[in-house]
Amino acid sequence: MTTFHVKGATLPDGTRRDFFVENGVFVDSASNATVLDADGLQALPGLVDLHTHLREPGFEQSETVLTGSRAAASGGFTAVFAMANTSPVSDTAGVVEQVKALGDAHGYVTVRPIGAVTVGLEGQRLSEIGAMAQSRAQVRVFSDDGKCVSDALLMRRALEYVKTFGGVIAQHSQEPRLTEGAQMNEGALSGELGLAGWPAVAEEAIIARDVLLAQHVGARLHVCHVSTAGSVDVIRWAKARGIDVTAEVTPHHLLLTEQLASGYDSRFKVNPPLRRDDDVQALREALADGTIDIVATDHAPHPLEAKECAWDEAAFGMVGLESALSVVQAAVVDTGLLSFADVARVLSGAPARIGLLDGYGAPFTVGAPANFTLYDPAARSVFGVEHLHGKSVNSPYLGRELPGRVVATVHGGVATVLEGLLVEELARG
Numbered sequence: 001m002t003t004f005h006v007k008g009a010t011l012p013d014g015t016r017r018d019f020f021v022e023n024g025v026f027v028d029s030a031s032n033a034t035v036l037d038a039d040g041l042q043a044l045p046g047l048v049d050l051h052t053h054l055r056e057p058g059f060e061q062s063e064t065v066l067t068g069s070r071a072a073a074s075g076g077f078t079a080v081f082a083m084a085n086t087s088p089v090s091d092t093a094g095v096v097e098q099v100k101a102l103g104d105a106h107g108y109v110t111v112r113p114i115g116a117v118t119v120g121l122e123g124q125r126l127s128e129i130g131a132m133a134q135s136r137a138q139v140r141v142f143s144d145d146g147k148c149v150s151d152a153l154l155m156r157r158a159l160e161y162v163k164t165f166g167g168v169i170a171q172h173s174q175e176p177r178l179t180e181g182a183q184m185n186e187g188a189l190s191g192e193l194g195l196a197g198w199p200a201v202a203e204e205a206i207i208a209r210d211v212l213l214a215q216h217v218g219a220r221l222h223v224c225h226v227s228t229a230g231s232v233d234v235i236r237w238a239k240a241r242g243i244d245v246t247a248e249v250t251p252h253h254l255l256l257t258e259q260l261a262s263g264y265d266s267r268f269k270v271n272p273p274l275r276r277d278d279d280v281q282a283l284r285e286a287l288a289d290g291t292i293d294i295v296a297t298d299h300a301p302h303p304l305e306a307k308e309c310a311w312d313e314a315a316f317g318m319v320g321l322e323s324a325l326s327v328v329q330a331a332v333v334d335t336g337l338l339s340f341a342d343v344a345r346v347l348s349g350a351p352a353r354i355g356l357l358d359g360y361g362a363p364f365t366v367g368a369p370a371n372f373t374l375y376d377p378a379a380r381s382v383f384g385v386e387h388l389h390g391k392s393v394n395s396p397y398l399g400r401e402l403p404g405r406v407v408a409t410v411h412g413g414v415a416t417v418l419e420g421l422l423v424e425e426l427a428r429g
């Protein structure tokens with residue numbers, strides 16, 4: 001493990017100072033340290049993504065735990081929560097322990113598996129929630145993401161079960177009957193383009209039902225990838241009533257709109273779909289006022305053949321780990337809505353707290369685990385495939401100018417990114 005002296009970094013609270021890392025934790029001072037010149041750089045606690053698709057086991061042509069971990073580190077992340085829609089599905093202690101072990105072995109980021117709510121994501125009966133919680137993977141977040149737990153009784157039972165150990169159900173809110181065959185946001189544009197519409201109410205109705213169920217059970221609910229202004233209203237109402245609900249928004253829903261579907265370029269096909277300008281505005285304001293708690297990437301890698309086809313046939317999803325911080329800067333920092341202290345909260349502190357992940361998202365205090373990233377907000381570049389470090393290149397930002405650059409990432413005292421480049425051989429041991 002390297003000893004670091006980080007010089008002249010700007011901390012999230014806006015103060016500018018040096019800090020030191022030794023034996024994996026922040027310390028007061030250190031001798032014989034490797035100096036990292038952080039003049040002009042923003043220091044942030046290592047980012048934490050509550051919503052990542054790592055695709056292993058089963059879909060290794062799209063991504064693996066290793067390649068996804070490298071993509072994450074290059075984006076400034078030090079921990080990711082891996083979604084359960086693998087093959088086999090992460091619905092047993094055996095699978096979640098395997099995913100966690102792969103993450104530990106590669107060491108780029110901490111990988112915390114998310115357990116499936118229902119067996120095989122089939123929405124019929126509850127998975128082995130207790131066994132996964134008690135396993136070495138210590139699963140605390142459960143989700144059928146990609147599919148909605150649409151059966152209200154099953155959702156109630158799941159909330160009751162996780163309440164016993166303080167876990168949380170992360171719901172993919174999509175009423176299945178209202179979205180059969182849906183291809184893009186429902187409205188005038190979907191009519192013009194001849195694509196089947198995905199009505200906002202399909203998301204909002206499930207969120208409304210679920211916050212009431214969470215209130216009835218007294219359990220924690222997390223709402224994945226909120227995409228409409230109406231969903232924000234429902235969540236704001238629920239929070240005002242004291243319901244224990246948290247919510248996430250993706251970087252792409254903070255920046256992109258349905259207009260991008262006009263060219264039938266399937267890079268912009270995503271679940272939930274890109275919405276309208278006023279939805280984007282409402283999501284930004286909700287993130288700023290705390291109605292939406294966190295930004296989560298929904299990093300969803302797909303091989304070329306799943307995207308280079310007609311819109312109707314293309315897979316839903318975008319990669320997002322490498323671009324997340326830049327997109328958040330463009331959408332909500334450069335527009336004056338969020339400070340970097342807020343960014344530290346929505347991309348690190350709050351997701352760590354929701355996922356019950358100790359040692360992440362903490363401030364730069366002596367004795368705390370050294371998980372941080374150094375970011376240059378003044379950099380600008382045209383986003384290209386050279387910015388992508390996972391296995392798939394289905395990014396909606398290719399060819400677009402974005403602000404910011406991750407200069408260094410340190411995970412548990414070990415550098416995973418230095419001078420903007422991924423470290424190939426991690427100095428673990």
Ligand SMILES: [Zn+2]
Nearest residue numbers: 145146172224
């Ligand atoms: Zn989802």
